Amino acid sequence: MSIDDGLVVATITTSLDGFVAGPNQSLEDPLGERGEELHEWLFSATEPASADVTGEILGGAAVIQGRNMFGPIRGEWPDDAWKGWWGDDPPYHAPVFVLTHHPREPVEMLGGTTFHFVTGGIEAALERARAVAGGGRISVAGGASTIRQFLTAGLLDRLILSIAPITLGAGERLFDGVELGGESGIRLTPVQVFENAAATHVVYDVGR
């Protein structure tokens, strides 16, 4: 049992100037220019986060993610060839519910990850994730627009922001159009921090 079993927890990495992807995203550069630098805390050879910290941040008994986190394809699925950005053994090791407007049969990968495709929006995805999570954490694994939808719908219990010590200057803003604090009714309260040399990971409780 973890302290956040049953909670809906979003995780994403942001630059110090509030971007979760750099400018000019493309198939070759899905995170935009310099966007890969955001994730040095995960992939750096010299100072990656420990497996424990990575598990605390990214772990989930079930995962929900936006379409862009699964692939670059727009419109109907052209065939069954695309199986995600994540290789044959994706890092989720759990059922992953991909938000899409286009139905597709589930795709079973190695290591316990199965991609399911949900066309009913975030509420439907959350219902399906809860049904298989066995009371464990439900991870909302980006991207930014999916996290904004969960935040503004009041469906998020926690947000874990990994703050990379860089600026990107332009790109996709995590909180584009989302007011936090003030009269928005959405209050974040920092409750825990994981530190490492490549990023600062702040756990926020989301309240109203």
Add this chain to the structure above:
Amino acid sequence: MSIDDGLVVATITTSLDGFVAGPNQSLEDPLGERGEELHEWLFSATEPASADVTGEILGGAAVIQGRNMFGPIRGEWPDDAWKGWWGDDPPYHAPVFVLTHHPREPVEMLGGTTFHFVTGGIEAALERARAVAGGGRISVAGGASTIRQFLTAGLLDRLILSIAPITLGAGERLFDGVELGGESGIRLTPVQVFENAAATHVVYDVGR
């Protein structure tokens, strides 16, 4: 002796979307709309930071600040009436070197704060601050443009960012035009965190 004696340490509070002041700054609203919310960690009646943490973050044997941090006046000093935003007993308790283009005699306040006016730019201010700091920390107490000048000139040893859990959506960007990471040659490394419920305070070493 503190571990950062002799270091040049900038401190500022930012929103999660990278703003250090809200939109529409004015004489009545020097931090812009909702800008005061940034500083709830200092002034909140319910969850202020402890005096120890506040001292660690804001303390300095000598202080350097931009003109806007001292007052709203532009051009020549009209008279001696304006003595800063900070009341008769400013929170600095140390010599404060105010960057300005317009000379003025020093202004001695209660509690050990004296405002000195420096017209030679950041290098001149730093030289004067070092001369009186007795080997102690030199605090660069904002605003954003002053911190950007120190960062890009390579004169900053540490940056302490107090990250308030709010968004402002518009206003003054802390890192406007400043690239961190990438090929900029400026590398921030988080080395320490002070947590409280109203903000997360991250101490960055500034390297090249």
